[in-house]
Amino acid sequence: MQIMCLNGWGGTLYSDLLPYLSQAVPDVLCLQEVVHTPESDKDWLTYRDGDHILPQRANFFRxxxxxxxxxxxxxxPAAQGVLWDEEQSISSQWGLATFVHRSFPIVGQVQGFVHKGYAAESYGDHPRSRSAHGIRVYDYATxxxxxxxxxxxxxxxxxxxxTxxxxxxxxxxxxxxQAVSEPGDxxxxxxxxxxxPxxxxxxxxEDDGLVELVNHYGVETTRNSHYKKPGKFADYMLIDRVEEIIDxxxxxxxxxxxxCPLVLTLKTDAQKDQLCKDSVQVLLA
Structure with a gap:
């Protein structure tokens, strides 16, 4: 199983991102900063927050x-606010999304808020509402x-x-x-x-038994050349059993x-069996 985590930046680089996703095809994609504007068929709209103006891929989720x-x-969705088509305001939702390949049945999920609650009328003041999504999937390979x-x-x-x-x-x-997990997951x-970090x-x-992998593997940054501000880190991935990682x-x-995309590849039973055989061969050599 391969799990990818990525802040999609509102689809700003969609012309590079979409071909990449079509080629990479992660089993599970955890995508943040997703725009969903069902009221519009426009490709692009504009986000305005004072002098902070950004193009937004209007139907990034689609x-x-x-x-x-x-x-x-x-x-x-975390909030519904307004994007702009020149001087016309259009209601648009903003949040995160999870994509799971159909070969992995979703057997449980929990959606909720980690800061504030659903902002139905506007994006609101900073720090704004933030959501989270937990899924429980069954992996037949393991x-x-x-x-x-x-x-x-x-x-x-x-x-x-x-803070x-x-x-x-x-x-x-x-x-x-914890709510979406069951013993043994x-x-x-x-x-x-x-x-x-x-x-x-x-x-x-980490106090709950998880290991943070960006620090564990000595990663130097989770940002790239498009990020011009100070600070090298924002994105993290944790797991409770590092021995299950192949990459x-x-x-x-x-x-x-x-x-940067964070990509975690977990062992399959076949890979575990091969690793056990390799270990036995080393011990017998």
Whole structure:
């Protein structure tokens, strides 16, 4: 099973991202910063927040669904606000989405909020509402369930330092992961946490038995050349059994967002059997 976690940057680089996803075809894609505008058939709209103006791929959720036609897609909105088509305002939803290949049945899921609640009338003041989604899927290759929970952590205009709001957010994220998991599950938690590597968020999750992989593997940054601000980290992935990992990568290339894709590949039973045989051969040599 391969799990990818990525902040999609509102589809800004969709012309690079969609071909990449069509080629990579992760079994599970945890995608943050997703735009969904069912009231419009426009390709692009504009986000305005004071002097902060950004192009937004108006139906980014629909675009990714088309790139991954064999996946079951779940969109989890955090807020409905306004995007602009020149001077016309158009209601648009913003949140995160999870895509699961149809060969992995979803046998449980929990959707909730890690900061505030659903903002129905506007995106709201910073730090804005943030959602999380947890799924429990069955992996027939290993005859077990895997629970995967991701969030997009709140953006604080003062930076990524620890705050009481972020600590409460981490507790809510952990609660969602625990709620969707059952004893014996392999557990994964990931997302754009918007915190530094030594944050209370990471410590809280690690205290629950999870290992944070960006630090574990000595990754130097989870951002790329499109990110011009100070700070090298935002995205994290944790697992409760590192021995189940066959590969973990933070991909600098291709650049499909201002965040790097985090890609976790888990062992199958066949790979476990081969590793056991290799170990026996080494011991007998």
């Amino acid at each position: 675009d990714v669904c088309a790139a991954l036609p064999e996946h079951v897609a779940v969109f989890c 005859d077990r369930a895997v629970s995967i929970t991701h969030m997009h952590g709140l953006r604080d205009l003062n930076g990524k330092k620890d 009481p709001e972020r600590f409460e957010q981490a507790k809510r994220l952990l609660n969602i992961s 392999l557990r994964v938690v990931c997302g754009d946490f918007n915190v530094e 030594g944050s209370e968020t990471i410590r809280l999750l 973990f990568q933070v991909l600098q290339k291709p650049e499909v967002s201002d965040h």
